[in-house]
Amino acid sequence: MTVGSRGDVAPYTGPAVRLREAGHQVVVSAPAEFADMLGELGLEHRPMAGDMRALLASEQGRAWAEKGTGLKGLKVQLEIAEQLMNSVADSVMDAAADADVLLLQRGAMINGYLAGKALGIPAVALELFPGVPTAEFGLAGLGGKDLGRVLNRWLPRLALRVPTSIDASVKQFCRRIGLPPVGVGAARRMMLADHGFPVLHGFSRHVVPRPVDWPSGVDVVGYWWPERPPGWTAPAELVDFLKAGPPPVFLGFGSMAPGAGERLSEVVTETVRRAGIRAVVQAGWSGLTATGDDVMCVESVPHDWLFPQMAAVVHHCGAGTTGASVRAGVPVVPTPVLADQPFWASRLAKVGVSPGSVPFAKLAAEPLAELVTRAVTEPGYRACARVLAGHVRAEDGAGAILRLVERANPRRV
Structure with missing residues (x-):
């Protein structure tokens, strides 16, 4: 499951094709605008609501680009995240139907994780940037500014206890799928504490070494490369x-x-x-x-x-x-x-x-x-x-996903 721009979809096409070639039935749930791209690769597509292009072109999106990252843009980022999560909630249960394993990109991660809990389906986080707090650098999603080892590690965890505008959406989604209602911070805390929820990071350890204080089950495995359409030729x-x-x-x-x-x-x-x-x-x-x-x-x-x-x-x-x-x-x-x-x-x-x-x-x-x-x-x-x-x-990021999926559920088509 993935939602966002092309950069939030294309990197997962390589692992998807690798899984299919290994005999697994693969469904990619992504926004409708990427249906043709996925179809060219022979990948089954299920629509995921959420129009990132429209959001970035909106007044809020332009404000986010102007303010940049960090605390200045946090309010606008939360407003956009709320709209995106409201959209994702409308389609995530359909996307998860009949699945044996859920592979979750960040934009669909909270709803997908909760859907997995409600349906009894194992889930795996597939992060494109560091997504677990560490003392070694600040939150990558806010630019990665170094605040010192103590604040780097604990400020993100403390922030998960602060109410946000997204909480109502997540709580409503929980009620719809039969789970006790929790806000976004509580859901993230559940995920960080869940030893049965692996987190794979799709970048190279030669660019960002795996932080030594990350827990087991959280790893850096190498980049996930987009799959080139069959028969593509350069103009x-x-x-x-x-x-x-x-x-x-x-x-x-x-x-x-x-x-x-x-x-x-x-x-x-x-x-x-x-x-x-x-x-x-x-x-x-x-x-x-x-x-x-x-x-x-x-x-x-x-x-x-x-x-x-x-x-x-x-x-x-x-x-x-x-x-x-x-x-x-x-x-x-x-x-x-x-x-x-x-x-x-x-x-x-x-x-x-x-x-x-x-x-x-x-x-x-x-x-x-x-x-x-x-x-x-x-x-x-x-x-x-x-x-x-x-x-x-020399790294094999897609292979790490394949091995994890086969440990979680070894069935083939």
């Missing part, structure tokens, strides 16, 4: 562009900033001019474009094919795009917007593959062009990126 125009000169720089912001296409297009066009680079620009949800003789604009292109051919990549640092860029072995210039994105941006700088980032709220051509120039011309970033890519490619 001839893009292939010709790549062959026509030195490796370009990729610039794209994924599902971030819908409606901000005009401003972003101006920033990107000026960045390309200042840095004197060739560029591949991906439209994303913002409708981003750019102009110039050395610019190629594209729609959706598999990152596992495109990124290794780039001199560097510029992106919002969502978890999935971050994984694709470290897998490719190229330098990264992050432009983080919200949630876990600043956390990943700081991690990429820490492991030596990024010269730094420009927060999306302060995005401008001059600082972005300066960082792009450093990423392309200073060889240390590419050297670190290549070493990291070797480690990342």
